[in-house]
Amino acid sequence: MQAVKEFWINSYKSDKVAFTFELVSFVFTVAASMYLAVNAADPDMRYVYPGFFVGATTQMYASWRRGAAWIMLLTFYFSLVNIFGFGRALGWW
Amino acid sequence: MVVMSNKNTVYLWHFQLLSLGGIAYSFWIFDIWTILLFFAIGLFIGSVAENIGNHRYFAHKSFKLNKFWHVTLALITTLNASGPIVSWAQVHRNHHKHSDSEQDPHSPKYRGVLNVFFANWWWYSYTPAKNIPDYNYDPILKFTYDYYYVINVGFIVILYILNPTLLFPLYFFPTILGSITSSVVNTYLHREGKPHDSKLLAWLGLGDEGFHKFHHDNPREWKAPFPNPNSMIISLIRKKT
Numbered sequence: 001m002q003a004v005k006e007f008w009i010n011s012y013k014s015d016k017v018a019f020t021f022e023l024v025s026f027v028f029t030v031a032a033s034m035y036l037a038v039n040a041a042d043p044d045m046r047y048v049y050p051g052f053f054v055g056a057t058t059q060m061y062a063s064w065r066r067g068a069a070w071i072m073l074l075t076f077y078f079s080l081v082n083i084f085g086f087g088r089a090l091g092w093w
Numbered sequence: 094m095v096v097m098s099n100k101n102t103v104y105l106w107h108f109q110l111l112s113l114g115g116i117a118y119s120f121w122i123f124d125i126w127t128i129l130l131f132f133a134i135g136l137f138i139g140s141v142a143e144n145i146g147n148h149r150y151f152a153h154k155s156f157k158l159n160k161f162w163h164v165t166l167a168l169i170t171t172l173n174a175s176g177p178i179v180s181w182a183q184v185h186r187n188h189h190k191h192s193d194s195e196q197d198p199h200s201p202k203y204r205g206v207l208n209v210f211f212a213n214w215w216w217y218s219y220t221p222a223k224n225i226p227d228y229n230y231d232p233i234l235k236f237t238y239d240y241y242y243v244i245n246v247g248f249i250v251i252l253y254i255l256n257p258t259l260l261f262p263l264y265f266f267p268t269i270l271g272s273i274t275s276s277v278v279n280t281y282l283h284r285e286g287k288p289h290d291s292k293l294l295a296w297l298g299l300g301d302e303g304f305h306k307f308h309h310d311n312p313r314e315w316k317a318p319f320p321n322p323n324s325m326i327i328s329l330i331r332k333k334t
Contacts, residue, residue, distance in 0.1 A: 030250075034254045
């Protein structure tokens with residue numbers, strides 16, 4: 001238990017700004033995925049993509065600060081694909 | 094778990110920025126009539142939270158409520174995201190104590206109009222919560238202080254999961270409109286270094302708050318000299334003892 005606690009404390013202390021962005025990312029991504037799960041039969045994608053987009057971009061910034069290259073690349077892709085999906089949901093393209 | 098620490102600055106911009114984004118987004122996905130409906134509901138809820146909750150009840154203790162309305166109003170007020178109730182009350186009591194002087198925490202004359210206008214949106218200062226009496230004797234207010242962020246984030250997430258459309262009239266619009274009413278009172282109704290009354294602003298949505306000079310002359314009087322929804326709501330919910 002002490003090791004788990006220290007893991008979280010180290011995560012916070014090593015970069016407080018990144019930790020905060022990761023927290024925001026966590027909240028938005030969990031909320032969007034829960035909305036998607038609860039409304040799986042007929043989800044309104046105009047509300048899903050903005051949640052995932054904010055979750056992805058905040059994590060992308062946090063990954064850049066922490067120097068986590070692959071996570072940064074993955075969340076950069078998520079950000080782009082969420083913009084694309086959002087445009088599709090709103091009928092822009 | 095203490096989420097708010099006893100620092101002397103509270104930052105408000107998180108929820109205000111989210112709400113501004115939500116309002117901007119509403120112009121993309123709703124028609125103008127729906128937005129006007131959200132505006133009316135938002136102004137009503139924001140006014141209840143900011144004017145009846147934060148101002149008349151928690152800061153001035155102008156009237157008494159039973160336990161149910163006390164808890165309900167504490168939650169509605171906390172969800173208006175204008176900072177923890179005890180901090181708001183403490184800042185406002187200092188405002189009355191040092192009104193329009195250099196010690197006034199939001200005097201537009203001494204602190205600048207823009208600074209005061211946006212203080213309701215971004216940040217404000219207050220003494221540590223442990224020094225505010227309400228924090229120590231009212232467990233509901235202590236709870237809304239300690240869990241200020243958890244309550245707001247929890248409400249947003251629950252509404253988002255259940256029905257995101259409800260976020261607009263129940264959170265985004267009330268948060269911004271409630272802040273704007275306070276900003277207008279703190280700046281325009283305190284212009285030239287003294288409080289003013291404004292029937293026009295009272296009609297435009299400030300209600301009893303439009304009579305600000307009257308309020309400074311009678312801080313604990315909740316009945317404004319003007320028929321308005323806030324006074325009517327207070328007369329309905331207050332404990333008549």
